[in-house]
Amino acid sequence: MKKMKVEERLTLTKFEVYGEPHIILRREKCKGCDFKICISSCPAGLFTLDETGEIKFTYEGCLECGTCRIVCPENAIEWNYPLGGFGVQYMFG
Amino acid sequence: MSERYDVIVVGGGPAGLSTAYFLADHGYNTIVLERGSEPGSKNVFGGRIYTYPLDKYFPDWRKDAPIERWVRREALSILCEDNIVNLEYEIDRKPNGYDSFTAFLSRFLKWLALKVEEKNVVVATNVRVDEILFRDNIAYGVRIGDDKLEAEYIIIAEGANTLLSERHGLRRKISPRDIAVGIKEVIRLGREKINERFCLGDEEGLAQFLIGSRFGGGFIYTMKEYVSIGVIYRPLLNNQIEAKDVIEELKIHPHLSKLLRDGVPVEYSAHIVREAGYSDLMHKPYGRGYIVVGDAAGLILNTGFTVRGVDLAIESGRLAAEAIHKTPPGEEPAVYMKLLREKEIIKTLKKFRKVSKILSNERIYTKYPEYICQILDKIYTVDELPETLNESFKKAVGGKTSIIRLIFELLTMVRSL
Numbered sequence: 371m372k373k374m375k376v377e378e379r380l381t382l383t384k385f386e387v388y389g390e391p392h393i394i395l396r397r398e399k400c401k402g403c404d405f406k407i408c409i410s411s412c413p414a415g416l417f418t419l420d421e422t423g424e425i426k427f428t429y430e431g432c433l434e435c436g437t438c439r440i441v442c443p444e445n446a447i448e449w450n451y452p453l454g455g456f457g458v459q460y461m462f463g
Numbered sequence: 464m465s466e467r468y469d470v471i472v473v474g475g476g477p478a479g480l481s482t483a484y485f486l487a488d489h490g491y492n493t494i495v496l497e498r499g500s501e502p503g504s505k506n507v508f509g510g511r512i513y514t515y516p517l518d519k520y521f522p523d524w525r526k527d528a529p530i531e532r533w534v535r536r537e538a539l540s541i542l543c544e545d546n547i548v549n550l551e552y553e554i555d556r557k558p559n560g561y562d563s564f565t566a567f568l569s570r571f572l573k574w575l576a577l578k579v580e581e582k583n584v585v586v587a588t589n590v591r592v593d594e595i596l597f598r599d600n601i602a603y604g605v606r607i608g609d610d611k612l613e614a615e616y617i618i619i620a621e622g623a624n625t626l627l628s629e630r631h632g633l634r635r636k637i638s639p640r641d642i643a644v645g646i647k648e649v650i651r652l653g654r655e656k657i658n659e660r661f662c663l664g665d666e667e668g669l670a671q672f673l674i675g676s677r678f679g680g681g682f683i684y685t686m687k688e689y690v691s692i693g694v695i696y697r698p699l700l701n702n703q704i705e706a707k708d709v710i711e712e713l714k715i716h717p718h719l720s721k722l723l724r725d726g727v728p729v730e731y732s733a734h735i736v737r738e739a740g741y742s743d744l745m746h747k748p749y750g751r752g753y754i755v756v757g758d759a760a761g762l763i764l765n766t767g768f769t770v771r772g773v774d775l776a777i778e779s780g781r782l783a784a785e786a787i788h789k790t791p792p793g794e795e796p797a798v799y800m801k802l803l804r805e806k807e808i809i810k811t812l813k814k815f816r817k818v819s820k821i822l823s824n825e826r827i828y829t830k831y832p833e834y835i836c837q838i839l840d841k842i843y844t845v846d847e848l849p850e851t852l853n854e855s856f857k858k859a860v861g862g863k864t865s866i867i868r869l870i871f872e873l874l875t876m877v878r879s880l
Contacts, residue, residue, distance in 0.1 A: 373715065376707040379648070379731045386500065407639075411698035413646045413733035415707035434505065435733040436624030437706070441639040441698045449626070454607075455500045455589035462649045462689070462730045463506045463569030 376415040380431040388456035391429040392449075393438070399446035400425045408438045408447070434458050468494045470787065471605055472618040473592045473627065475502045477568075477773045478757020479620030480575045480586070481780030485520075487582035489788040494612075495576075495584060496605065498591040503572030506622075507645060507734035508772060510684030510691040511670050512571065513563045516777040521578065525559070529570040531686035532668025533561035536661070539768065540718075542675035543836035547718040565668040565684045565691075567649075568773075595619070595631055595753065602752030616752055616787055616796075620780075623737050623758040633755065634745055639699055640823065641739035643680075647693035648710050650726035657685050660722050672768065675716070678709045679828045683719075690723065695736065700825045706733075737763055738823065741816035744809070749799045754783040764811060767818045778808060821876050834859045834869075 400406070406425065408417040414431045417438065434457055439449035451457065470486055472479045475497030486493045499505040511534060517524045535555070541548040554561070576586045594606040595617055604613035621627050623642075628634040654665070661669050663685060673681035680695040694709040704712055710731070714720060737743050737758060744761035748754065756762070757776035764771040786799035803809050821827060841855035850858070860869060 373711055374728065379710070379728065382648075382728055383731050407698060410705045411644065411696070413644055413696070413706040413709075415705070433731070433733040434624075435507075435644055436626075436735045437642070437644045437698060437733075439624075439626075440637050440642055440735065451498055451591055451626070454498045454591040457505075458732075459500060459504050460507060460569045460730065460732055461504075462567040462691075463503055463508065463572075463732060 376413075377431075380414055383431075383433070384459040384461060385430065386456050386459055387430050388452050392452040392457065393427070393429050393432065394448040395425065395427045396446045396448065397424060399444040403444050403446070405443055407441045407443070411437050411441050413437070432457065468492050468612070468614045470494075470616045470618060471496060471612060471614040472620055473595070473605060474620035474622060474759070475499070475576060475586055475588070476506050476572065476620060476622050476757065476776070477575065478622075478759070478762075478776035478780050479618060480572065480579050481777040482618045482620060482754075482756055482783050483584045483586075483780075484575075484579045484582065485781045485784030486787065487579070487584050489784055491784075491787070493584045494614075495579065495586045496590040496592055496607070496612075497586060497588045500589055501569075501573065502576035502586060502588065503569035506568045506572055507647060507732045508568045509645065509647070509682050509693060509770060510565050510567075510686070511563050511770075512566050513771060513774040515562065516774050516781075520777070520781065527574065529566060529574050531565040531567070531689075532663070533666055534563045534565060534670045535561065535663065535667040536669040536671075538669060538671040540671055540673050541832045541835055542673055542677075542716050542718065543832050544676075545717050546836045546840065547716075548832075548835055548839060563670070565670065565686055567686065567691075571773075592627065595627055597631070597752075600751060602750065615792070616754065618783060619753055619755040619759055620757055620776075621759045623735050623763075625759050628755065628759060633750070633753075637737070637743075641737060641743055641819075642698075643736045643738045644696045644698065644706060644733055645693055645736045646696055646706060646709055646733045647691055647731070648714075648728050649686075649730040649732075650690045650692065650723055650728050651688060652690050652723065652726045654688050656725070657688070657690065661685050673713070674828060674832055675713070676829050676832045677716075678704060678712045680822070681713055689729070690726065692719070692723070697738075697823065700823070700828070737761060738765065738819050740765060740819040741812045742819070744812055747800070748803075749786070749796045751793075751795050754786060754796055754799050756780050756783045762808065762812075764815060765818055765822065766815050767821065775808065778806065779803070782806065817878075824872075826872070827876075 748760040837859035
């Protein structure tokens, strides 16, 4: 099987994307954080560092696993589920 | 939704749907509120369900439940760089004698929701509950956007990610140490290839636990036409590989890549798993007007060899329904805890309380697989100068760790399992 990047793997899963993010990152709280464990532990790879070294986050491929909320040591993540009916749609689960 | 209900169930997963199912038997007018567009569309698990609660409470469930395969082969495998060490147990049972089957949770929950709806319970989808409403510490309803819905009881069946319970202070904020992330891929391989490559008959399935130095813990479950593979990723341990890459890491292992050749991935999913076991169990999973069931209450059991979630969810749902039935109006449903104790669910969780500590010990994923593979490699590599087991052991382990520490750790582990 050929190696798949996470962006490609996420296209397998069905999403009903809502117009507004359900997770809000308070980037000002990330400044003092040395761990940035959100980057390594998001299974969808939605947390990345931008050119300036700040954390960037997109919500569209969110698998709603809940990991980032729990691992963030700075409480920088305002986590909610997407509005009813929106977000990830698991067919197998 | 202006009608008044006796009970509102928050969450249409295994625990929530089961609670509603049993409440209907006691004559309660119940509504299940599910945020997904269909029951099961937000749920993820490994791939196995134990049959005993279904046999007990769901007559004729075998006729129409979405059973993929009956688990005939149980395997525990250690994956090293290119090698694999297998421990297998094959069960040959009479038809209907198997005690677990493989399944897809989303499909199983659609089936369970139908069973619930047959009892005239409303399962409302696309409904996200934003708040549980309390008045003088008594839960009396839920808020959904600008709408309110009231009931005598609220069943909190929100699953492992206990957002609402934490928001309302019913449970402390979950610690990163207490969770793992189940990361899974479903791969279409076709029935024939699965039967051939995994040595299975048409209805027979494999449940395999994996331990690997590169990815931590993992699993394989064979379905009819698909294979579910997954990793139990521990954010605080698996630092050399990022969570988004662990599935690929698993798939490129020579053993798995052979088994899964030509497979077509069809779904990628992830969900947190509560791993702390007994210490994570809610001390008081109830209060005036509410009961917490399933994963949300910490009712998940990992024995080190098997993981039980769905069956405990069903049992807790049944007990919650019974507790509501037995509690006089205005009182706390404390009988719920009593029932959990009587059914020995609490005792069982307590019995396995040390397992989570073992599973969060990095050495069982790094050092031990390495030792075992090296020792076996030495034993089975034949040249002019064969080594005794003792020599192989010393070469693999010696220098890297003290033998006394190793023995001590192993003993502790065995005693905890």
